[in-house]
Each structure stands twice: as C-alpha cells, then as structure tokens.
Amino acid sequence: MSEHTFDLLVIGGGPGGYVAAIRAAQLGMKTALVEKAQLGGVCLNWGCIPTKALLRSADVLRMVRGAAQFGVKAQPPEADLPAMVARSRAVAAQLNKGVTGLLKKNGVQVFTGHARLQGGGTVAVTGEGGATQVLRAAHIVLATGARARQLPQLPADGQSVWTYREALTPPACPKRLLIVGAGAIGIEFASFYRAVGAEVTVVEMAPRVLPLEDEEISAQVAASLQKDGIQVHTQVALEQATRVGGAWQLTLRPQGGGSALQAQANVVLVAAGIVGNVEDLGLDKTRVQVEKTHIVTDAQCRTAEPGVYAIGDVAGPPWLAHKASHEGVLCVEHIAGLHPHALDPRRVPACTYSHPQVASVGWTEAQARAAGRAVKVGKFPFSANGKAIAMGETKGFAKVVFDAASGELLGAHMVGEEVTEMIQGFAIAQSLETTEAELMATIVPHPTVSESMHEAVLAAYGRALHI
Amino acid sequence: MATLLRMPEVAANATHATLAAWSKKEGEPIAVGDCLAEVETDKAIVEISADGAGVMGQWLVPAGQEVEVGAPIAVLLAAGEVAADVQALLQAAGAVATAPAAEAAPAVSSTPAAAAASASGDRLRASPLARRLAAQRGVDLSRLQGSGPGGRIVRIDVERAQAVAPAPAPVAAPPAAAPAGSGASAFTEVPHSSMRRTIARRLAESKSTIPHFYLTVECRMERLLALRAEINAAASRKISVNDFIVRAVAVALREVPQANVGWTDTAMRQYAQADVAVAVSTDTGLITPIVRAADRKTLSQISAEIADLAARARAGQLRPEEYQGGSFSVSNLGMHGVGAFSAIINPPQAAILAVGASQQKPVVENGELQVGTVMACTLSVDHRAIDGALAAQWLAAFQRAIEAPLSMLI
Numbered sequence: 001m002s003e004h005t006f007d008l009l010v011i012g013g014g015p016g017g018y019v020a021a022i023r024a025a026q027l028g029m030k031t032a033l034v035e036k037a038q039l040g041g042v043c044l045n046w047g048c049i050p051t052k053a054l055l056r057s058a059d060v061l062r063m064v065r066g067a068a069q070f071g072v073k074a075q076p077p078e079a080d081l082p083a084m085v086a087r088s089r090a091v092a093a094q095l096n097k098g099v100t101g102l103l104k105k106n107g108v109q110v111f112t113g114h115a116r117l118q119g120g121g122t123v124a125v126t127g128e129g130g131a132t133q134v135l136r137a138a139h140i141v142l143a144t145g146a147r148a149r150q151l152p153q154l155p156a157d158g159q160s161v162w163t164y165r166e167a168l169t170p171p172a173c174p175k176r177l178l179i180v181g182a183g184a185i186g187i188e189f190a191s192f193y194r195a196v197g198a199e200v201t202v203v204e205m206a207p208r209v210l211p212l213e214d215e216e217i218s219a220q221v222a223a224s225l226q227k228d229g230i231q232v233h234t235q236v237a238l239e240q241a242t243r244v245g246g247a248w249q250l251t252l253r254p255q256g257g258g259s260a261l262q263a264q265a266n267v268v269l270v271a272a273g274i275v276g277n278v279e280d281l282g283l284d285k286t287r288v289q290v291e292k293t294h295i296v297t298d299a300q301c302r303t304a305e306p307g308v309y310a311i312g313d314v315a316g317p318p319w320l321a322h323k324a325s326h327e328g329v330l331c332v333e334h335i336a337g338l339h340p341h342a343l344d345p346r347r348v349p350a351c352t353y354s355h356p357q358v359a360s361v362g363w364t365e366a367q368a369r370a371a372g373r374a375v376k377v378g379k380f381p382f383s384a385n386g387k388a389i390a391m392g393e394t395k396g397f398a399k400v401v402f403d404a405a406s407g408e409l410l411g412a413h414m415v416g417e418e419v420t421e422m423i424q425g426f427a428i429a430q431s432l433e434t435t436e437a438e439l440m441a442t443i444v445p446h447p448t449v450s451e452s453m454h455e456a457v458l459a460a461y462g463r464a465l466h467i
Numbered sequence: 468m469a470t471l472l473r474m475p476e477v478a479a480n481a482t483h484a485t486l487a488a489w490s491k492k493e494g495e496p497i498a499v500g501d502c503l504a505e506v507e508t509d510k511a512i513v514e515i516s517a518d519g520a521g522v523m524g525q526w527l528v529p530a531g532q533e534v535e536v537g538a539p540i541a542v543l544l545a546a547g548e549v550a551a552d553v554q555a556l557l558q559a560a561g562a563v564a565t566a567p568a569a570e571a572a573p574a575v576s577s578t579p580a581a582a583a584a585s586a587s588g589d590r591l592r593a594s595p596l597a598r599r600l601a602a603q604r605g606v607d608l609s610r611l612q613g614s615g616p617g618g619r620i621v622r623i624d625v626e627r628a629q630a631v632a633p634a635p636a637p638v639a640a641p642p643a644a645a646p647a648g649s650g651a652s653a654f655t656e657v658p659h660s661s662m663r664r665t666i667a668r669r670l671a672e673s674k675s676t677i678p679h680f681y682l683t684v685e686c687r688m689e690r691l692l693a694l695r696a697e698i699n700a701a702a703s704r705k706i707s708v709n710d711f712i713v714r715a716v717a718v719a720l721r722e723v724p725q726a727n728v729g730w731t732d733t734a735m736r737q738y739a740q741a742d743v744a745v746a747v748s749t750d751t752g753l754i755t756p757i758v759r760a761a762d763r764k765t766l767s768q769i770s771a772e773i774a775d776l777a778a779r780a781r782a783g784q785l786r787p788e789e790y791q792g793g794s795f796s797v798s799n800l801g802m803h804g805v806g807a808f809s810a811i812i813n814p815p816q817a818a819i820l821a822v823g824a825s826q827q828k829p830v831v832e833n834g835e836l837q838v839g840t841v842m843a844c845t846l847s848v849d850h851r852a853i854d855g856a857l858a859a860q861w862l863a864a865f866q867r868a869i870e871a872p873l874s875m876l877i
Contacts, residue, residue: 341614406599407596407599
C-alpha cells in the first residue's frame with residue numbers, strides 16, 4: 001500500500017470533477033483526481049457530446065432531404081447508422097484524450113479505480129486488479145455524477161430496453177421506438193431516431209413536453225415533433241409492459257382519466273430522470289447526508305462532513321454539465337478562501353438540441369408570475385427575421401420576461417434554429433445585471449437570427465421595430 | 468474662459484452631497500456672490516455662490532441628484548462665450564464629456580449614477596440593475612461593499628444592504644386613493660431626504676450601541692426665574708430659560724471636566740472647552756448648532772448666539788462647522804409643556820441633558836408642604852465614558868448653578 005497526500009482530491013472525472021481539479025491546480029493546490037471509467041464522464045463519453053455528433057448527422061440528413069427547396073439537386077440521402085455512430089464515438093474519444101492532456105498539463109495526478117471514503121480525509125482507491133492505494137487530502141470533492149433511472153417494469157437490458165448509453169451505440173435502427181420521458185434526453189433521441197427512419201412515440205407523465213421550459217416553448221416543440229411524424233402522449237403513465245411476439249406491448253394510462261392507450265415498440269428507451277451515484281462510496285463512514293439519491297450540500301457545496309464537498313449531478317438538479325463545472329469552480333474557490341457568489345439557479349441556461357432547438361435561462365413567464373413579480377413579456381417570431389427567412393428556418397421565436405419594476409431580465413426562452421448558440425447573450429446580460437435599457441441600447445449585427453432577441457426585448461416595452 | 472463648477476466639500480469629510488436645486492438657469496448671467504445652486508448635505512442646505520461674474524453655461528447634473536464631492540456639476544462661461552466653449556471644455560475634461568445630463572435622460576434608462584464618475588477617476592463599480600434598484604429603494608451605493616468581480620456592486624449587495632437597514636420604501640407612485648370599501652388604509656409615502664436618513668441612521672446606531680443610563684434631578688427654579696425677570700426688565704434682549712440652562716451646563720462642565728468627554732473606539736476624548744450643542748427642531752428634522760466655548764461666554768453672548776444659530780438652522784443655512792463637533796448636548800422640550808423625558812446621546816459625545824418644563828409642584832421644605840417651581844432634568848450618559856457617581860457629581864454641579872443663578876453671571 002502506498003500513501004499519497006494532497007490538498008484536494010476529486011472523486012469523478014466528469015465535467016464537474018475535472019474542471020474542479022484544474023481550477024484547484026490553478027490556485028496552487030496539490031490536486032488528485034480519481035476516475036473509475038473514462039475521463040470526461042457521461043457528458044463527454046455518453047451524453048452531451050456524442051449525442052450532438054449524432055444530431056449533427058441527422059441535421060445533414062434533413063438538409064440534404066430538403067436540398068431542392070434551396071435550388072440544389074441531390075439524390076435522396078440514405079442514413080448510414082453504423083457510420084454515424086462511429087463518427088460519434090470518434091468525437092468522444094478525441095475529447096476524452098483532450099481531458100487527459102488538460103489534467104496532465106495542469107499537474108493533476110490522476111488515479112484510475114474505485115474511490116471509497118475511509119473517514120478522516122482518507123480515501124481508498126481500488127484499481128482494476130484489486131490493488132488498493134490510500135490517498136489523503138484536506139479537501140475531498142465528490143463528483144460522481146448520476147445514471148439513468150430504471151423503471152421497475154422495464155429494467156434496461158441493452159437489447160430491447162435501452163438507456164441513453166445503448167441509444168448512443170445502436171446495433172441497428174429500431175423499427176418502432178418508444179421513449180419514456182419527454183425531457184431534454186428523450187426529445188433529443190426522438191429527433192434523432194425519427195430523422196434516421198424510426199417510428200417514434202414519446203410518452204410523458206407531465207402535462208407537456210420539456211416540462212421545465214416555458215409553456216409556449218413546449219407547445220411549439222410538441223407541434224414541430226408531431227409535424228415530423230413523432231407521436232406525443234403527455235400526461236400518461238406507463239401502466240403495463242409485456243413482451244408479445246418479440247416486441248413490447250405497452251399500456252398507457254391517461255392521468256386525467258379515460259381509457260388506456262396501447263402502444264407497440266421494438267425498443268423502449270427509458271429517459272425518465274436520473275439517480276445520483278451515491279452507492280459504495282464509503283459515505284456511511286461520514287456524516288454526509290443523502291436525500292433521494294442526491295448528496296445534500298449548502299451554497300458552498302459543503303456536505304455535512306467537514307472537508308467533504310459534492311458538486312454536479314450527484315449534488316442535485318439541474319443535471320447539466322455546465323452547472324457541474326460552475327459548481328466545481330466555485331467550490332474550489334471557496335476552499336481557496338475566495339468569495340465567489342453561490343450558484344443562482346436562475347442563471348443556469350438549459351439547451352435541448354432537438355429539431356427545433358430549445359434554449360432558455362431564468363424563470364419562465366409562469367414562474368415569474370408565481371413568484372409574485374409584475375412582469376413585462378416580449379416575443380418575436382423568427383418568421384419576421386430576415387436571416388431566418390434566408391436560411392429557410394422560420395419556425396421559432398424568442399421570448400423575454402422582465403421584472404416590470406426594476407427592468408431585471410428574469411428569463412429568456414427561445415425555440416428554433418441555432419438558439420442554443422444564442423442563449424449565452426441573455427446569460428451574459430443576466431450575469432452583468434443589465435436592465436432592459438442596456439439590451440435596447442445594444443447594437444445587434446444584421447442580418448442575424450439574434451436580432452430576434454433584440455426585438456423581443458423591444459417588444460416587451462412596446463417598441464418592437466419589425467413587427 | 469469656460470470653467471467647470473465642481474461639487475464643493477460642503478461638509479467635513481462628506482463624500483457626496485445632493486444638488487438640491489439650481490438657482491441659475493442655463494444661459495442666465497451671474498454676478499459675483501450670486502447663489503448658483505443649493506446643495507443638501509446630511510445636515511443642511513448650503514448655497515454655492517459665484518466666485519466671479521459670467522454666465523451659467525450648462526448644467527451637468529439634474530437637480531435632486533446625489534453627486535460625489537469634486538465631481539463637475541456645471542460649466543460656467545465668461546461673458547461673451549458661447550456653447551462651443553462648453554463643448555470644448557467638456558471634451559478637454561474628458562471624463563464628463565459623454566454625460567450630457569442636462570438633457571433629461573429617457574425614463575427607461577435613468578441611471579442616476581451617471582455622475583458617479585469623479586474627477587479622480589475613482590469610478591463607482593455597480594451593475595445597471597444594482598444602480599436602478601438602489602435608486603428605487605434609496606440605497607446609497609457609495610456606502611456598499613461590492614461582492615461581484617473586482618468589488619463590483621451587484622443586485623444582491625443592494626438587497627442585503629436593504630435587509631440590514633430596512634429602508635426607505637420605493638419611491639411612491641402618485642398617491643392613489645384606496646379603492647372604496649377595500650378595507651386598506653390609504654397612505655402616501657414620501658422618499659426620505661438625506662437629512663432624515665442621517666438622523667435615522669445615527670440615532671439607531673446610538674441607541675443600539677451606546678449603553679445609556681439616566682439620572683434625573685429636579686431643580687428649584689424660583690431664584691432663576693426671579694433673576695431672569697429682573698434682567699429682562701432692563702435688557703433690550705430677552706434672556707430665555709434655555710440660555711440659562713446652556714450657561715449652567717457650561718459652568719458644570721468647567722467644574723467637572725471629567726464629564727466633558729467623548730468615547731471613541733480607541734481612546735477617551737477629553738474636550739478642552741465646553742462646546743454645548745443645542746437641539747433645534749426644524750421643518751425637515753433635528754439639528755444641533757453649537758455654542759462654542761460656552762464656559763467662557765457671558766449669558767448675553769450665549770443668548771444672542773443661540774438666537775442667531777436657531778434662526779439660521781430653521782432656514783437651513785448653517786455651515787457644517789456650526790453644527791458638527793460639540794462636547795455635550797442639551798435638548799429642551801420644556802417650552803412644549805413636557806414635564807420630563809430622556810434623550811438619545813449624539814456620539815461621540817458621552818452625555819445629553821433633557822430639560823423639561825418649569826412647573827409648579829408641591830414640594831416639601833423643612834418638613835412643610837409648599838408650592839414650588841420645579842424643572843426636571845434627565846441626563847443620558849454613555850456608561851463607557853462616564854460612571855454613575857461622576858454623572859451624579861456633574862448633575863449636582865448643574866443643579867447648584869441653576870438654583871444659585873447669580874454664580875452663572877460671574
């Protein structure tokens with residue numbers, strides 16, 4: 001047994017953990033990181049990045065299919081699913097190497113194995129061969145992430161019941177795919193598999209798709225999905241699942257009452273939330289509190305055990321890579337005696353890379369009103385935007401919600417082409433605490449889809465110019 | 468030549484002052500000594516008067532705005548100069564060239580801190596939202612410590628400041644009549660003046676941080692009132708009871724100098740002379756002009772001085788040195804018929820005397836019940852600086868002076 005002592009030890013090498021480790025190293029701490037699988041975590045290997053690669057393939061497919069409307073003659077394209085998956089894996093592999101290089105460059109010592117807290121600032125790391133190393137650190141950051149929630153009646157088997165992992169590396173395109181859950185993951189896979197030719201059904205317990213987004217956004221997304229031929233059932237519960245002749249026969253019970261619906265699927269993709277990776281970490285040897293599979297932390301990411309912190313998915317929602325990275329930075333900066341602001345959930349943008357894309361930051365209109373704010377709301381449709389018309393992408397709109405009294409930008413919501421690249425403009429505005437006055441006074445380049453953001457702000461104050 | 472008019476340091480150590488009103492319009496000629504503008508500090512309204520003749524060229528800040536001391540507030544022109552000279556000067560001054568504050572900013576972008584850029588270049592760093600919230604809620608940004616990057620003041624800092632010092636309500640909307648039968652009481656809200664805010668802050672700080680204790684004594688007033696009647700019968704200027712009290716306070720401070728002290732965090736401050744602050748009520752609040760070295764002044768000098776200070780205090784024309792400092796305060800509500808009360812110490816002073824009315828009361832003298840004229844005086848004392856026995860010693864000296872008033876004339 002060898003022993004190493006560090007200022008800070010991170011358990012988990014995802015976007016929370018590796019960013020925390022790099023920041024700690026920047027601040028002069030002797031830093032180690034333990035990862036039992038792949039650096040970059042789910043995000044880079046099994047989440048954000050590989051799905052974006054697949055969705056890019058779907059975009060290309062969609063664009064070539066619609067080439068004629070742009071005056072381009074092309075043969076009807078054919079989806080080559082194995083090639084798409086191969087490209088997606090190559091992209092993930094490339095970035096995985098990048099993280100390894102970044103940690104090395106910053107002098108972070110990486111240990112491969114399963115980490116377990118031993119109490120008193122000690123962590124035992126068991127490698128693949130069973131050999132155990134004991135590491136000591138004044139500060140331990142838990143960044144173990146989360147995994148897909150399993151449905152008791154549909155345990156994932158990798159064959160006919162998938163989680164996102166299997167959905168990223170399909171052996172073939174299922175003829176009929178039923179997706180349980182209309183959150184970001186479910187909707188993205190629905191977009192992809194529909195584009196490559198599957199018959200797709202999405203079922204959701206909540207009253208609408210993307211239930212965390214603004215209601216008007218959800219409505220637009222549902223309409224677009226249905227137009228693309230995706231069946232959407234909201235407010236239904238999965239009541240029964242039986243295997244009939246090599247396929248799944250599913251009974252869906254409407255939550256509002258009424259008769260049950262039947263659906264058939266070759267493959268069921270379970271995208272009904274996630275659970276935190278809190279098992280077998282040695283938490284029982286500490287005072288760390290766990291509630292509903294997530295570690296309880298305070299605004300500085302501290303757990304109930306002195307010297308032990310938790311960030312990212314394992315510390316609770318929103319389950320987003322950039323939230324994890326931000327928490328990693330602020331947790332480490334607190335440890336270093338700096339005074340970063342606590343994470344403000346209203347400033348965490350959220351993006352869904354479906355077709356159409358969805359991006360938002362801050363409160364929905366309903367949330368702002370529920371918080372008792374008098375609001376000013378502005379909207380601008382992409383159908384009135386020159387660049388969007390030129391690109392042939394006129395479906396979508398931008399919506400902003402201001403506090404009527406102070407002009408604070410409470411929320412911004414967009415649906416349409418490339419909105420995931422645009423939302424950071426509103427995120428910056430929130431971070432700089434601009435009011436509507438600065439946003440109105442900003443010169444926005446023409447022609448861009450971003451002009452819609454400016455127009456939505458103007459519209460909130462009755463000053464829109466192009467509508 | 469065009470010159471910049473800057474916000475003067477109208478009060479000692481003041482960092483900001485409010486430009487209460489412009490007295491000269493743009494384009495109006497100015498003679499030496501003319502009042503150009505009125506500036507409101509924590510305590511008073513002060514006039515800025517012209518050093519030379521010329522013309523008011525351009526206002527750089529609107530009336531009602533708080534301005535950092537030293538910041539340019541207007542451009543003054545020599546006779547015959549034109550608007551172009553204003554522009555030339557503003558461009559030369561650089562920092563203020565882009566602040567045409569004379570033109571009312573559009574309501575939606577009213578950031579009152581536009582003039583926060585001071586001549587020294589020491590910019591107030593605050594987010595637009597923080598600036599607007601501060602303006603709406605009456606929070607003074609210059610007093611806040613920013614928690615954002617580089618000490619930038621952000622929304623949460625304004626909200627925290629408000630939570631700590633519950634605050635002036637948002638600037639009231641035009642008072643709307645409460646809907647009939649709604650059950651809600653109608654009210655209007657008037658934003659606090661900086662004077663009111665200062666009073667509130669200082670009194671709250673005093674009462675909550677100074678360990679006050681109180682001693683009350685009843686002074687027999689017959690001899691003082693008789694002496695006063697005798698003096699006033701002959702004198703052109705009437706001496707008030709309050710004048711006697713101020714004189715008696717000064718005499719007692721001279722006799723018991725250990726009570727003429729102030730408490731600071733690091734040291735006991737021993738005052739060299741009896742500078743007696745006299746609380747004067749004005750339309751906008753309380754102010755305490757000071758009779759300097761009252762222990763070395765005659766009763767008639769004290770009387771004349773108080774009359775002058777009080778008149779100018781009510782007109783808002785006191786100079787800062789006339790109300791700042793002081794070693795001991797007197798607050799007299801006797802003329803309003805108040806029998807007895809206790810007052811709040813004005814730090815760093817260590818004591819204040821609350822004076823009630825001279826009233827006829829049954830008194831027992833040599834075992835006999837009589838009618839006497841009695842004045843109740845309550846001394847509020849900072850126990851950190853003055854102990855009980857010493858305070859009692861001072862109060863006895865004060866009582867002796869009041870009850871043997873001829874001694875005060877010596």
